[in-house]
Amino acid sequence: MRKDSAGSRRLFFKLGLSFFLFGLINNVLYVIILSAALDLVPPSTPKGIIAFCNIFPALLAKLGWPYVLKGRIRYAKRLMGCTVISISGMIVVAFFDGLTMRLLGICCASFSSGLGELTFLQLSTRYHPPQVAGHSVGYFASGTGAAGLVGAFLWWELRNLGVRVGVGLSSVLPLVIPLAYYFLLPLPPAFVGLGIPEEARSSSAPPSPYTPYMPLPEDDAETDVSVNAQIGMGDDMQSGKGHVALTAQDKWKLAKPLIMKYMMPLFCVYLFEYTINQGIAPTLIYPVPSSSEAWLMPKIVHSIRDYYPLWQLVYQTTVFFSRSSISIGIPPLPSRLLFLPALLQGFILLFLGFESAVGVSGDNSPVTSFWMVFWLVALEGTCGGLAYINAYYRVGQDHRVSSGVDGDESDAERARQEREFRIGSIGMADSTGILIAALVAVPTEVGLCRAQVARGKMLCKGL
Incomplete structure (x- = not known):
């Protein structure tokens, strides 16, 4: 049954807001660390080391997870892991004064950011038809762009509190991700057979060369995108068809x-x-x-x-x-x-x-x-x-x-x-x-x- 236009717009609004928050929060710590570089290391330390520690672990995450790991992505577990690593990294930066520990904390936050960006982009592919996936990517990218402005502004306001308090307060920001994931993000089945609002049609793509969407079998759908497990928490191919990797x-x-x-x-x-x-x-x-x-x-x-x-x-x-x-x-x-x-x-x-x-x-x-x-x-x-x-x-x-x-x-x-x-x-x-x-x-x-x-x-x- 097709939803009414108001319900369709509401779902697309929640989807767009969820992915916007994912992009914003995932990237904002990266910007805060770069903005705080002068305050995080001694004057004699080259500031380029901050830039290196802020990007190299993210590169390792983007290389390792898609190319090395196999099988189904368990999104909820991965995002909870990213949240814990981000918070831990920022706490280490805030409460340890030594250069080595602060660089370690920055590496943790960077790794989490790289893995998070990869995960959210992959999550967008679970939404169908193509207009819905494009809607998700568009708002995620918008959130990553907003992170530059929001992060610079936040550190401008927090820097007077000092590194310990300013960075410590920033460490709570990753909690927004699981909250949005569990309580705001619509599940993929909600968009099956749904009318596409006019404002979402501008990003539609020609369907002819693309893989057609096939709804998940009932038992797999219940495992993969249930309310309790959200997306990708189930075991690989539980229906007995064998492991696919x-x-x-x-x-x-x-x-x-x-x-x-x-x-x-x-x-x-x-x-x-x-x-x-x-x-x-x-x-x-x-x-x-x-x-x-x-x-x-x-x-x-x-x-x-x-x-x-x-x-x-x-x-x-x-x-x-x-x-x-x-x-x-x-x-x-x-x-x-x-x-x-x-x-x-x-x-x-x-x-x-x-x-x-x-x-x-x-x-x-x-x-x-x-x-x-x-x-x-x-x-x-x-x-x-x-x-x-x-x-x-x-x-x-x-x-x-x-x-x-x-x-x-x-x-x-x-x-x-x-x-x-x-x-x-x-x-x-x-x-x-x-x-x-x-x-x-x-x-x-x-x-x-x-x-x-x-x-x-x-x-x-x-x-």
Whole structure:
């Protein structure tokens, strides 16, 4: 029986809000730790070590879970594990003053964030028809974009309380995830045969090339998505059809077509993006003009130390809006254009690097240089957000059949695992790009500062 339109909208609202909260809370600790980097380690410690500990464990999670583990995902158990690890990591950061223990706590929070992101994206594939899965991915991406703004704002408010109290209070945030999972998130069967609201249709995808949805057999459905166990808590294939698990050969067959289509664009975008943020943006500083030279810029920038936080604010804001593009009804990029954000990001990297080293407008035109960098950083954030949401949205919709689907329960379970693996397998691309960027950023910043000093611009030495 089809639900009325009001009930349909209510279900889609709860689904969107659940995935938005998942994305927000899963990523907000990552942002808080980066924002608090100056307060977490001694002045003599390179801040790049925070960036490394904040991304490498997440990369290990994204590599290990999709590619190494086999069989059905038990979502509730995994998410409870992520919550416990996140809280434990933040408590260690808050209550231990030693550098080693704080780095260990950061690694725990990073690992949990990486595993959580992978899990929520995989969870979206359990929802059908394709519009529902796309709705979930869109709002999850929007939540991850909002995490940049919310995390920076939270630490700005909490930092005056000190690391122990500020980070300690932040450690309660992961509790939102199990609360939303158990008490807000609608179960997948609620959307079977449901009318799709008009506002959710903008993200619909052509159904023809995709694996058709097959409802779970009754005994499996009761095990897999019951109210008590939620999603994926049951034993694998309890109905007696035998254990279903993708082999390494199966996974390689699924992952190979994704490398150039999805992984390379994501890798390049994030490599360029984080090299800009960590290696070039700190050197994009200019003399602060007087109010007689410019009316708006002096109201925004009061000292040279204000430039870098401003660039980060512009970046995070545009990331949020671009990651929210599908959830607010903007059509996704065609698959053939997924490389476009990476090309634009490469151009922005080269141009901003040239601007920092040489000065495109000259060192006597700070206002012109300021607005040029402002809009390029805004474009950088837009490219990064569009690359993220469109890659995950497209791979989540592209459920191509690699094994026969003839109504057999084992085939249905195999199709589910293939969908989960495909969307989870590309996560290593963005994390690898961020990790390499963290290594490249340090010599990049040093080299650009030397180039500025060589032409007589000494501002980077005053930071």
